[in-house]
């Protein structure tokens with residue numbers, strides 16, 4: 001399983017969800033076979049996580065090896081040690097919540113943690129209209145043998161990281177069924193399957209993520225209180241650069257990944273930082289992530305002008321609405337016309 005790193009706006013359909021859905025239907029055949037994991041992530045050495053081994057000697061069914069992420073890119077932070085903090089929270093509590101604006105790398109980091117720990121990843125975007133059948137399971141024909149586990153039940157039986165993206169958008173019926181799984185009861189009751197009780201796997205971890213609920217973030221809603229109570233640790237994310245603060249590591253990441261000049265990289269990050277500021281104020285519906293800046297820079301490195309490349313990337317990604325696009329265009333133009341504040345990104 002590769003991390004796609006699309007930088008998609010919140011709520012966009014996830015290819016992964018579709019793949020997992022198909023996968024969970026195929027998986028029941030090979031549940032019995034297991035083997036020792038052999039892949040060790042090169043990323044493990046980059047983070048200080050040796051005290052938080054999540055799944056030592058975990059034997060996972062062969063069918064799930066493809067759900068362990070591979071080749072996830074490095075996660076850059078400003079000294080917050082996010083990878084370590086998430087692994088520590090999972091080590092002690094088995095579950096944690098990530099909160100932060102769209103595009104701050106929450107999904108990226110969960111893939112990275114799953115890769116480092118060697119755990120299968122079960123990703124559910126709660127903002128999509130995924131039905132309770134998809135999540136818990138269903139009969140696909142007549143007869144009891146025709147039951148197929150949904151993603152949550154597969155995770156519960158086999159372990160790994162259950163990642164609930166946009167958890168505050170979760171439908172009430174799903175949230176209610178998850179509650180006993182997330183507290184000390186640690187089980188799920190399948191009423192649709194003769195009330196079968198499934199215990200949460202000892203290596204069943206949960207990460208939820210969401211955008212913060214505030215008037216600044218249009219479209220968000222508060223997390224259900226029962227759910228909030230069950231999360232033991234909360235980790236807050238933010239953009240690397242926002243408003244006047246330009247982060248040199250973000251500039252370096254764009255330069256190195258996309259092979260653009262330092263000047264162009266600083267201009268792009270400056271534009272993105274201003275757009276993020278506008279997004280936080282509620283003026284625009286989405287602001288560029290590191291991934292979106294990288295898309296923009298990739299086109300520039302291919303010879304397209306900075307403004308033309310912005311049209312196809314950061315301007316169109318923000319919204320379909322022409323007035324909003326014009327607002328973004330103005331910010332991009334002024335940030336890229338100005339002499340870049342190279343000193344803002346000293347060592348980049």
Ligand SMILES: Nc1ncnc2c1ncn2[C@@H]1O[C@H](COP(=O)(O)OP(=O)(O)OP(=O)(O)O)[C@@H](O)[C@H]1O
Nearest residue numbers: 005007010076102103104105106107108289290291
């Ligand atoms: N700190 C970072 N280091 C490296 N890449 C990052 C970082 N933050 C974001 N990215 C990149 O930006 C893009 C968006 O990240 P991601 O999809 O993980 O954000 P998110 O917080 O999950 O957003 P949403 O709330 O919309 O789901 C990805 O391509 C990701 O790899």
Ligand SMILES: [Mg+2]
Nearest residue numbers: 106107108165
């Ligand atoms: Mg995400």
